[in-house]
Amino acid sequence: MPEKPSDDPSSASGLPDDVWEQFTRDTERDIRSSAPKEPSARARMVTERLREQDARGEQPPGWRTGPAMGVPPARWGKDLNGRAARHRKLWAVLGVTVAAAVVLVALKPSLLPGDPFGTGGSGAAEASPLPAETAAPTAAPGASDPETPTLDRPFAGSPALRWADGEAGIVLPEAKAVGAVPADRVEEALKLTKKLLVGANLDPKTVRGARPAAALSVLDPKQPELFDELDTGLRSPSREHDPVTLFSRFDPDEVRPVGDVIKARGRMTFKKGSQGGVAVRADYTFVYPVVRADGPPEVTRTIVRRVLDVELADPARYKVTPGRLLLVKYDQEIGNSSCDVYDGYLHPGFPSSRSAGPDPSGPATDPYDRSKDIDHGDGGHCGRVTRT
Structure with missing residues (x-):
């Protein structure tokens, strides 16, 4: 410990006792911290191992390199x-x-x-729309996920989920001249045919049971027998005069549509007509989701396929109305509607209850199969559908 300087005036200036004591404590602490320490046993072992490795010319990778x-x-x-x-x-x-x-x-x-987590979400089902149909399919649509339709997703579990909505599903082919009939005349015939299909199957008023005025306005009134038959069916429907053979109509007191979307898929073809004009064939399927008008929100679907043969005749050579279609032939196939009920409406069956009318006795058919022609079987026996 350093000695305190003398009080002799010739020495360094006198220091107060408290300052000298603080100086002494700091000095002792510095001496202790700088004094050599005995290395620990582990440190000695590491040092010895490194010395041996240096002697052998070895060096740990990345160590002192x-x-x-x-x-x-x-x-x-x-x-x-x-x-x-x-x-x-x-x-x-x-x-x-x-x-x-x-x-x-x-x-x-x-x-x-x-769906990496197996959540079963609807993302996979909500696939991209199918391209327009340009030729007859070679087979029925593949099986769909067995989902139950709901108010939010009325087409769940149906092949129609990927079909176009309403008028977008009626895609016209490119108009080309047919013999002496120019392309613009062919285009007029195609557009009139689409207007007939829309008015008969997609018009909200028609679907809700009203008179299909828009569809009737496309047909040539110079077909008196046809108009008499259609008027009779709309006024007093019967087995012989049933308007659902041409128009898709539901009883508003029985069911109501789910949403505003009706799915549609099909194609049109054209050729030279027999009356100096162009003949058009339309083959389309429409899918209607509905619920009971005053019951639980259970969704079901009715599927209607229609095949129409119409002609836009030459008014210069035949007694026809310009801009109107001649309805040459029409046929239909209806899936999920009561048989032997002829009141002018379609009557869908719901899974939770039996529909009116007799039990199906005919063959089972897939209403979504557009690969075959319409087949009425052995005389119109009521068949059953394999899916809706």
């Missing part, structure tokens, strides 16, 4: 530290991004492609 080959020593530390800093920043950014993605997927698993 200095800068990387080709990098000057003055820059090595900076480059290494710089890369480490950049890596830390990169991982920090990636960490935030991954965390945000995990949260987003947890809230909405449908964002992931497919």
